[in-house]
Amino acid sequence: MNIAVLSGKGGTGKTTVSTNLALVLKANYIDCDVEEPNGFIFLKPSDINKKEVEVENPFIDYAKCTHCGDCSNVCQFNALARVKECIILFEKLCHSCGVCKIVCKHGAIEYEKRTIGVIEDGNSNDIQCKRGVLNVGEPMAVPIIKELLKNLNSGTNILDCSPGTSCNVVNTLQNVDLAVLVTEPSEFGLHDLKMAVELVRKFTIPMGIVINKNTSDENIITKYCREENIPLLGYLPYRRDIAKQYSTGAMLIENKEYRSFFKNIAKNVKEASLWN
Amino acid sequence: MKIAISATGKDIDSLLDMRFGRCDFFQIHDSESEEFKVVENKGQSSGGGSGIAASQQLIDENVNVIITGNLGPNAFKIIEKADIKSYKCGNISIKNALEKFKNDELEEIIIAGLAHNAMGH
Amino acid sequence: MELVVLSGKGGTGKTTVAVALSELAKDAVRVDCDVDAPNFYLFYEGEDLKQEDFYGGKKAVIDKTLCTQCGVCEKYCNFDAIKDNEINVYKCEGCGACVYICTEKAVKLLDEKSADVFITKTSKGILSRAKMEIGSEGSGKLISVLRKNSREFNKKDRETKDNNSSLLEHFKGIFKKQTQLTVIDGSPGIGCSVISSVTGCDLALIVTEPTKAGMEDFMRVMSLCQHFEVPTLVCINKYDINEEIAKEIENFCTEEGFKVVGKIPYDDIVMVSINQLKPITDYKDSAAKKAIENMWNNIKSIIY
Numbered sequence: 001m002n003i004a005v006l007s008g009k010g011g012t013g014k015t016t017v018s019t020n021l022a023l024v025l026k027a028n029y030i031d032c033d034v035e036e037p038n039g040f041i042f043l044k045p046s047d048i049n050k051k052e053v054e055v056e057n058p059f060i061d062y063a064k065c066t067h068c069g070d071c072s073n074v075c076q077f078n079a080l081a082r083v084k085e086c087i088i089l090f091e092k093l094c095h096s097c098g099v100c101k102i103v104c105k106h107g108a109i110e111y112e113k114r115t116i117g118v119i120e121d122g123n124s125n126d127i128q129c130k131r132g133v134l135n136v137g138e139p140m141a142v143p144i145i146k147e148l149l150k151n152l153n154s155g156t157n158i159l160d161c162s163p164g165t166s167c168n169v170v171n172t173l174q175n176v177d178l179a180v181l182v183t184e185p186s187e188f189g190l191h192d193l194k195m196a197v198e199l200v201r202k203f204t205i206p207m208g209i210v211i212n213k214n215t216s217d218e219n220i221i222t223k224y225c226r227e228e229n230i231p232l233l234g235y236l237p238y239r240r241d242i243a244k245q246y247s248t249g250a251m252l253i254e255n256k257e258y259r260s261f262f263k264n265i266a267k268n269v270k271e272a273s274l275w276n
Numbered sequence: 277m278k279i280a281i282s283a284t285g286k287d288i289d290s291l292l293d294m295r296f297g298r299c300d301f302f303q304i305h306d307s308e309s310e311e312f313k314v315v316e317n318k319g320q321s322s323g324g325g326s327g328i329a330a331s332q333q334l335i336d337e338n339v340n341v342i343i344t345g346n347l348g349p350n351a352f353k354i355i356e357k358a359d360i361k362s363y364k365c366g367n368i369s370i371k372n373a374l375e376k377f378k379n380d381e382l383e384e385i386i387i388a389g390l391a392h393n394a395m396g397h
Numbered sequence: 398m399e400l401v402v403l404s405g406k407g408g409t410g411k412t413t414v415a416v417a418l419s420e421l422a423k424d425a426v427r428v429d430c431d432v433d434a435p436n437f438y439l440f441y442e443g444e445d446l447k448q449e450d451f452y453g454g455k456k457a458v459i460d461k462t463l464c465t466q467c468g469v470c471e472k473y474c475n476f477d478a479i480k481d482n483e484i485n486v487y488k489c490e491g492c493g494a495c496v497y498i499c500t501e502k503a504v505k506l507l508d509e510k511s512a513d514v515f516i517t518k519t520s521k522g523i524l525s526r527a528k529m530e531i532g533s534e535g536s537g538k539l540i541s542v543l544r545k546n547s548r549e550f551n552k553k554d555r556e557t558k559d560n561n562s563s564l565l566e567h568f569k570g571i572f573k574k575q576t577q578l579t580v581i582d583g584s585p586g587i588g589c590s591v592i593s594s595v596t597g598c599d600l601a602l603i604v605t606e607p608t609k610a611g612m613e614d615f616m617r618v619m620s621l622c623q624h625f626e627v628p629t630l631v632c633i634n635k636y637d638i639n640e641e642i643a644k645e646i647e648n649f650c651t652e653e654g655f656k657v658v659g660k661i662p663y664d665d666i667v668m669v670s671i672n673q674l675k676p677i678t679d680y681k682d683s684a685a686k687k688a689i690e691n692m693w694n695n696i697k698s699i700i701y
Contacts, residue, residue: 008434009407009408009434009436010404010406010407010408010434010585011406011407011408011409011585012407012408015610035586035587035588035617036405036406036585036586036587036613036614036617036618038406038610038613038614041609041610041613072332074493074497076323076454076455076491076492076493076506077323077324077325077492078322078324078325078326078328078329078332079325079328081328081331081332081354082332082335083335083354083357083358084357084358086357088353088354088357090325090328090350093324093325093328095490095492096475097475097476097490097492097493097494098473098475098492098494099492099493099494099497102473102494102497102498103497134587134588136587136617136620136621136624137620137621137624138588139324139588139589139592140588140589141586141588162586163407163433163434163585163586164433164434164584164585164586165433165434165529165531165532166433166529166532166533166534166535166590167532167533167534168588170487170532186668186671186672187439187671187672187674188412188436188439188671191434191436191439192434192436195433195434195531198531199531199532202531202532240638240663243608243635243638243663244638244639246608246610247606247607247608247609247611247638247639247642248608248609248639248642249608249609249610295541295597298541298545320538321538322537322538323453323454323536323537323538324536324537324538324589324593325537326537326538326541348596
């Protein structure tokens, strides 16, 4: 079973919820925010295996190339340019789509691999912890996210998503059974939550909401949940010392009081997943 | 000699556009006949790699010189390979930019150590 | 002068700071490049002067009348975007492989609308922003359209003001043009949207927080700014949440030669300002406001 934790807005507590929930549920933790992965700071996994993530980029066999320029003309991403008798590749723009090879009439294009990041796999408190890390300067995170999601263990996997609702998140939601949306009770929180809800609905994934930095029993988020008929899975209180603990990289569930909040969320998550 | 200048407008009094990849137009001036033509920059409609699209366009137009605000590493790589010289200029009129070029007052654009630095956008 | 406000990590206070700086700069032009989660405009009510459809990329479309269901396109699609002769628009990257491989010419690439782009006139000036279609991606093209719109409309706005002003105001206007600031609210992360917001800017301000996660993310986005050679300043927000880590960040900046131009204390009034959707600079007693004002003075002395 795959549970995605997403938010729309950044900084609402996705990683806080994902990491602590993974331990309470004894589920695997997968950090899909490959541009800025933070989960390992808190889970501190050991016995880490690293595996490079590679993409394929074209290279030209100049023995066969007639520099006709067909390849550079068809590339939708401007990754190839023809200059005199050379074909220049701009690897960071290349989407590895294969079109250049398809159109080359002279069989002059082959592919070679290039590393754009790494996948790390380790263990913490008997759960598997996996993450992807995109190399700085590389614009495309999606190939790493896809690699991360291949061969997930059976059992429960918590997928800690990137912020926002763009292609990084869309690719993480591909095989998800339940979406946990983390928000905060503010105008920003609600505004961005609505975008995340719209995205999850497009994928017809069942969902529930967790309110982080909660200040009162009734607020704009609880009202929204009722209006939209979205189950509230739980909340975490707004406390300065939670911010302090978070800042040091500590797991919140080490504190007995905070552990009970997560146990409550875990219980509701289990129930929500049974219904579906 | 054909001189391409990134421009905000279509006439000689228009201001130079400091951006290369995302400028609106290129004015291509013939230094001998003093005539010029205006083309819309193909880089503008590119999702990414605008400097590359713009460079390719100017190479296909057989220009010899480019005058613009600056070139990113991707565009520079192509322009250099094509043996086209490029020069930096400020936000002045196309007319003045051409004058400055004629009088050798413009600084050439040189980007060292390019090999692994090509940008995404 | 274009200043982009970045964070690396979400939730550090990027938009709060960007809004505040745009208020302090007076007559600033505002661009919301956090197109995934645009919040800048929530602070500024105004009239949309312009709305246009933005076509970011292309998607493949199969003409069922021509399709023979041979399935070759599915084999050649590297993104698993074709299944049973149906295109999954979320997975399709618009590369055109299916177009070229189809022997029946049954597939076409069509421009796809990926966002609505707006120019909003507020009482405090022009705001250039976009609302993405769900699941779409920000891109260099979108960011540059937003930045271009802000320039064009700002010019028009000033021209109207100029025509209506006295000679003295006209000269003041010329001076303002040279010193006018464009504040760009960037996106979190280090991927293509961020790269597009950063390249070509005059200055980047990274807003970070004193947490382990914040520090790691800060280093990555800092590395990105160095990679693209954008001069970068640093602001530590909510610094008193963990003064040790705040000090670590400061030391790192000193060692690497980056200027920390602001240290903003944790301030409950910020949450109030967000919920009332008013800039923090509207709250006289706010400690955060005072710190941001100091920061603005530091920034001014660097840029002017």
